[in-house]
Amino acid sequence: MVGKLDLYRIFNAVSRNKSFSKAAQELYMTQSAVSQAIAKLESELEIQLFHRTSRGVILTNEGNLLNEHVNSALGMINAAEDKILEFKELKTGQLRIGVGDTITRYFLLPYLEEFHIAYHGIKLNILNGTTTEIQDFIKSGKADVGICNLPIQDENLQVIPCREIQDIFVCGEKYKEITEKPISLEHLMELPLIFLEKKSNSRKYVESYLKKKGFPISPVFELGSYDLVLEFSKINLGIACVIKEFSKDYLESGSLYEIRLEEEVPKRSIGICYLKNVPLTSAAKKFVESIHNGQS
Structure with a gap:
């Protein structure tokens, strides 16, 4: 079919130019090659396409x-090729991104803004979810890429760490005295703790670390919003487990205070993930590059 398509392109050029020689010039071919192509097409279709005259050629009725x-x-075909070129x-x-509210607000927004300004023709579709849900979005084809709290273990996904983060504990004015010196994990467990709900990857990570140290947690509040975790701690309802990099405004303004631990929770990362064996779209590839380069 590809070979016949070339014949039709040559036929179209001859039809428009009403001349084999002019069509040959347009197509950067020899006149002999054009004549042979038309002869081959006429032979395959078993019809005469042109009347040859001294002034050139004219189409037959069938032609x-x-x-x-x-x-x-x-x-x-040309319209489709133009559309592909636009892509x-x-x-x-479009670019479909799976990401949670917290990472969107405290990490991703500047990259979304930059990408939208540079490529305003690309429609951004944000799919909100937990890390587990984002992984499902990607594997089901609903999202091109995901921005997740790491670590995640999935052999089908390519994972690229892009920003290191530190889990810490913070408090309001009522508990400020315990920030004067590092406290033990045992002491921390005696305090009223505020965590994100259990399905949160951040919660799972810190809870797993504390459990390995021999301290299963029993929070007084389990909340579905990172902002609520910060606000509950701010009004002295307990000691909140938060991400330091996402809590700078509260810490720098003095609304919250960091509680230093004798044993810090190990650092982890936010990462970009996408399917290993499926090529990224041009938009997704450019977006991943923008985040990766922005963190280098």
């Missing part, structure tokens, strides 16, 4: 009928 359809078909040059298309 006119064929040319109407060829013009339409080539026009659709490649990021003038159109």
Whole structure:
């Protein structure tokens, strides 16, 4: 079919130029090659497409009928090629990102803004979810990429750490005295703790660490919003487990105070993930590069 498509392109050029020689110039071919191509097409279709005259060529009735359809078909092909080029040059298309509220607000927003300004023709579709849900979005084809709290273990996903983060514990004015010197994990467990709900990857990570140290947790509050965790601690309802990098405004303003631990929770990362064996779209590839380069 590809070979015949080339014949139709040559046929179309001859039809428009009403000349083998002019068509040859347009197509950067020899006149002999053009004549052979038309002869081959006529042979395959078993019809005469042109009348040869001293002034050039004119279409036969059958040639006119064929040319109407060829013009339409080539026009659709050219439009499709133009659309593909727009996708490649990021003038159109969409980018589907799986990400949670907290990472969106405290990490991703500047990258979304930068990408939207640079490639305003790309529609951004944000799919909100937990780390587990984001992994499912990607594997089911609903999202191109995900931005998740690490670690995650999934052999089907490519994971690229892009920002290191530190889990800490903070308190309001009521508990400020315990920030004067590092406290033990045993002391921490005696305090009223505020955590994100159990399905949160951040919660799972810190809870797993504390459990390995021999301290299963029993929070007084388990909340579905990171902002609520900060606000509950701010009004002295307990000691909150938060991400230091996402709590700077509260810490720098003095609304919350960091509680130093004798044994810090090990640092972890936020990462980009996507399917290993499926090529990224041009938009997704550019977006991943923008975040990766922004953190280098």
